[in-house]
Amino acid sequence: MVIEKVYYENKEILEWKWASNNKLIPKPFYTSCFLVDGLLIDAGAPACINDLREFITDELNEKEINLCILTHTHEDHCGGAQMLQREFNIPIYAHEKAIEILKKESTYPEYRQITWGEKRLPVKTKILPSTIKSGSLDYGFEIFPMPGHAPDQIALIEKTQEWAFVADGIQPKYKMLFGASSDIQEDISVIYDSIKNLYNFTEHMKNLKIFISGHGLYKGREFLKKRLREINELHQKIHRLYKEEVKNYNNRQRVLKKVLKRAFKRETVIGKLTKGDLSTMNLIKSLLKWPL
Ligand SMILES: [Zn+2]
Incomplete structure (x- = not known):
């Protein structure tokens, strides 16, 4: 496997990136978990459970994760959720549309097994409130629906810090990977509306920082405008x-x-x-x- 740790915002944010090192995959295809003041955004892929556990026990104090929020139900974002709950007693939250899906184990096509691990284990999650607080620093995250990539996709927005964690809700460029079958059913018109909503919602944020899973940080609302223009x-x-x-x-x-x-x-x-x-x-x- 390939693991990378990237810090942002004076080390307030830690991105833990994981990719399989399977020889069939031409270059690392990363998924990310972001850790901000006790809040873990996403739980990695099923195949990274051991690495995620090791990261928590060896590099973090166990108490550092107060809660985990799953941004959507794809296996590369909730693969480690059951382990986090069972072994570390971390409460897991998800969008109400995701709760039933996550309760069941999920299997998927072979190419996804090669990339992310054999199957996603079931996990019982709590319904996300519309805003959520994390640890001691008193950040408040607004839960912002961003359907299109997945119906249950959400973003987390910290208004005072001008942070938006969008997971897979936005891609850096719309050119290739687009799902239509199995359980990845994307809709470009819904994605467009979601980006537009985020653009409007962040109107007063002069220094917006957008965190995308596997890709890291993109700065400014101009990035959103560019995506809208590109899709248009x-x-x-x-x-x-x-x-x-x-x-x-x-x-x-x-x-x-x-x-x-x-x-x-x-x-x-x-x-x-x-x-x-x-x-x-x-x-x-x-x-x-x-x-x-
Ligand atoms: Zn996804």
């Missing part, structure tokens, strides 16, 4: 290309392939490896489903 342009472009190509072919599959070729040249390696489960084609289909 892609939306227009894909519709335009589809309109052009639909005149040339009767077969929808052919049309879509042509659109993909013109917009992105080719499907990503991951798109092929996952048999389209996480692919650029899914992004195109989601953009087309979204009326102009």
Whole structure:
């Protein structure tokens, strides 16, 4: 495995990054847990349980984690939750839509097992209130719904510090991995609305810091504006290309392939490896489903 620790904001925030070192994965594909004043945001992947335990016992005082909040139900964010609860007695919170899903064990396609571990163990979680306090420093986190990547996706916002922990709610660039089958069903129009809502919500934050799982820190609301612009342009472009190509072919599959070729040249390696489960084609289909 590959583990990295990154500190931000005068060491107030610690990002614990974990990736599998499986040879089948071309470069480390990280998931992150963020620790802020006793609050652990996310619980890593099932395959990182031992490393997470070691990190807590060897590098943290056990008392340093007062609670854990799961940002959504994907296995790379809640894999260690059962262990944290059972072994460290840490209360686990999640969005109300996530509670029932998390109660059951979850299995998923093989490519995700290679990346994140065999299965996610069940965990009993508490419903997140709309705001939550962490440890001694009196930070208050607002729970901000950010559906699109997952229906139960949330962000945590600390207004006075101008921090937004968005997990997978925003990607640094919308170009490739996009889920449509299994339990990763993304919707680009909902993602767009979520980013727009966050942009509006953070209106008075001059120094907004956005923390994205696996990618770290992005500064300023301009980053959100750029994502909105990028998605908007892609939306227009894909519709335009589809309109052009639909005149040339009767077969929808052919049309879509042509659109993909013109917009992105080719499907990503991951798109092929996952048999389209996480692919650029899914992004195109989601953009087309979204009326102009
Ligand atoms: Zn996710």
